[in-house]
Amino acid sequence: MAAASLIKAPVGQNPARMAAGRSSGGGGVVRCSLQGAVVGGRAEWQSSCAVLSSKVAALGAASPHAAVNGRAAAPNFVNGHVAPLVPEQPAAAAEDGGAVLDLVPVSSVNGGGVAKNLPQPLRISDLSPAPMHGSQLRVAYQGVPGAYSEKAAGKAYPGCDAIPCDQFEVAFSAVELWIADRAVLPVENSLGGSIHRNYDLLLRHRLHIVGEVQLPVHHCLMALPGVRKECLTRVMSHPQALAQCEHTLTAMGLNVVREAFDDTAGAAEYVAANGLRDTAAIASSRAAELYGMEVLADGIQDDCGNVTRFVMLAREPIVPRTDRPFKTSIVFAHDKEGTSVLFKVLSAFAFRDITLTKIESRPHRHRPIRLVDDANVGTAKHFEYMFYVDFQASLAEPRAQNALAEVQEYTSFLRVLGSYPMDMTPMTAGSSSTVTSDDSSST
Numbered sequence: 001m002a003a004a005s006l007i008k009a010p011v012g013q014n015p016a017r018m019a020a021g022r023s024s025g026g027g028g029v030v031r032c033s034l035q036g037a038v039v040g041g042r043a044e045w046q047s048s049c050a051v052l053s054s055k056v057a058a059l060g061a062a063s064p065h066a067a068v069n070g071r072a073a074a075p076n077f078v079n080g081h082v083a084p085l086v087p088e089q090p091a092a093a094a095e096d097g098g099a100v101l102d103l104v105p106v107s108s109v110n111g112g113g114v115a116k117n118l119p120q121p122l123r124i125s126d127l128s129p130a131p132m133h134g135s136q137l138r139v140a141y142q143g144v145p146g147a148y149s150e151k152a153a154g155k156a157y158p159g160c161d162a163i164p165c166d167q168f169e170v171a172f173s174a175v176e177l178w179i180a181d182r183a184v185l186p187v188e189n190s191l192g193g194s195i196h197r198n199y200d201l202l203l204r205h206r207l208h209i210v211g212e213v214q215l216p217v218h219h220c221l222m223a224l225p226g227v228r229k230e231c232l233t234r235v236m237s238h239p240q241a242l243a244q245c246e247h248t249l250t251a252m253g254l255n256v257v258r259e260a261f262d263d264t265a266g267a268a269e270y271v272a273a274n275g276l277r278d279t280a281a282i283a284s285s286r287a288a289e290l291y292g293m294e295v296l297a298d299g300i301q302d303d304c305g306n307v308t309r310f311v312m313l314a315r316e317p318i319v320p321r322t323d324r325p326f327k328t329s330i331v332f333a334h335d336k337e338g339t340s341v342l343f344k345v346l347s348a349f350a351f352r353d354i355t356l357t358k359i360e361s362r363p364h365r366h367r368p369i370r371l372v373d374d375a376n377v378g379t380a381k382h383f384e385y386m387f388y389v390d391f392q393a394s395l396a397e398p399r400a401q402n403a404l405a406e407v408q409e410y411t412s413f414l415r416v417l418g419s420y421p422m423d424m425t426p427m428t429a430g431s432s433s434t435v436t437s438d439d440s441s442s443t
């Protein structure tokens with residue numbers, strides 16, 4: 001299988017998992033047809049399933065009879081990365097009108113018909129296990145119980161087993177090492193902006209974004225029972241929380257030292273555990289309950305619309321659909337000087353009426369990216385900046401696939417971080433309605 005990989009593997013990535021290539025000649029894509037797939041290891045099997053599912057779904061879009069399980073078109077999609085569109089193959093029609101997905105290598109086919117006496121061919125329904133809800137999922141988050149990340153995990157996967165981690169990196173590793181099924185991590189806040197650390201980690205790890213939650217964040221100022229505001233000389237919390245309450249603290253006359261802590265609830269726990277009667281913490285009301293702190297002021301965030309966006313991460317991507325609003329996150333880089341690459345990339349979306357919801361540039365000069373060439377030989381490449389873009393379209397939509405195929409023309413590195421349901425729950429403070437999560441079993 002020739003490998004003209006066009007979506008490059010960042011440093012530390014397994015290039016085999018980044019198989020992608022052009023439809024014209026020598027594609028790194030695992031070449032499949034609906035009549036059967038030449039499958040190798042698990043990763044290739046998954047890639048061929050994803051590519052086949054996109055073709056079956058495209059057939060489903062073309063004719064009502066070929067619709068499979070009512071699912072709309074799935075993306076042309078390999079291991080979470082867009083594979084260029086491959087020419088459609090005529091599908092073998094099953095008796096019930098659904099397309100037959102023959103993923104099992106057949107030893108003999110009599111006269112072009114389906115092979116006899118072999119295991120039944122897999123169907124799309126076999127590839128999409130029944131949705132598993134939070135109650136059986138282990139979800140890693142950064143912080144201790146009472147952190148907003150814990151609340152976000154519960155919103156994303158109601159009833160899940162939330163696993164506290166002392167660092168964001170540990171949450172990523174917990175999923176990669178099968179200790180957790182998902183990770184839920186904050187990526188931006190409506191007041192404090194992006195949480196850059198996690199953008200960098202998204203690039204360095206191979207997890208996929210499979211969902212998002214928008215969490216209204218309602219901060220409380222708290223201290224040990226009986227401590228009065230006038231006795232305070234210090235306020236501790238997560239830097240984001242301190243930034244989100246800066247003006248209110250000043251307005252309250254608390255011109256005291258601000259001290260950063262790993263997470264909001266951790267700050268409350270620390271003050272309580274050490275009996276600090278000159279120190280307050282900024283955290284959630286649940287943290288106050290958990291650690292025996294008294295709330296001195298409630299709702300001290302500078303803006304009542306204070307919302308933090310979290311993303312849900314998994315080892316495998318979901319197969320995007322078009323039956324609900326989807327968002328797609330990508331990261332790209334280029335090494336072409338002065339060729340208005342950004343303008344061309346943004347126009348690839350604008351001319352297809354695709355709305356962008358985020359653009360973030362991250363300096364990357366000193367951290368090489370591993371690029372994989374046509375012979376699967378990796379070389380380290382330095383880019384001045386990595387650009388993160390979120391757009392409102394599903395990879396199941398041809399306009400999104402075609403936009404990304406065009407973006408690939410302009411960039412030296414492109415990776416799809418995920419295509420996932422948008423969190424459409426109302427953004428009222430304290431709203432805790434559940435979000436459409438990735439509806440997949442723990443993978």
Ligand SMILES: O=C(O)C(=O)C[C@]1(C(=O)O)C=C[C@@H](O)C=C1
Pocket residue numbers: 142143146147148149150186189195217238240241262263264265308
């Ligand atoms: O410290 C917490 O409680 C977290 O969940 C982290 C975090 C963040 O990193 O932004 C999440 C939501 C709030 O914006 C404050 C802090």
